[in-house]
Amino acid sequence: MHRFDITTPIEVKSLDELDAREVALVEAALQATLRAYSPYSHFSVGAAIRLSDDTIVAGSNQENVAYPSGMCAERTAAYYAHSRHPEARFVAIAVAARDSQGRQPDEPITPCGACRQALLQYELLAGAPVKVYMAGRQEIWMAPSIESLLPLCFKDF
Secondary structure, eight states: OOOOOOOOOOEEEOGGGSOHHHHHHHHHHHHHGGGOBOTTTOOEEEEEEEETTSOEEEEEOBOOSSTTSSBOHHHHHHHHHHHHOTTSOEEEEEEEEEOTTSOOOSSOOOOOHHHHHHHHHHHHHHTSOOEEEEEOSSOEEEESOTGGGSTTOOOOO
């Protein structure tokens, strides 16, 4: 028998401990939550992606009564970013959320599995790790890459 363990390195910081570029990315994700269309879940998610040319592109979740026809914030941002800036590479992504009362959750939210797989494509395209910032009310969780959040990922066939 053989065994191996999978670990995910997560760095935890407060917003005050981030540099100005990191704060701008997290704030863009938080602002994007205000543009979410979430009449069913009442959970507004925003994502912001920093591209290699330093452009920040944001997206928000968009729900639809014909579930699962809606789209998560991370994929909304990713697909828009690449369609508008196909020559740029993803450098980092931030994700934030608000509930129906406009409050951020205490604990950071993480991208769902489908978003992790979709974002992995852009990390592979970039040829370098895409840093992930997951924002909560009190702290920011930072992962070194999309792949680090998707152990045993599907990369090729």
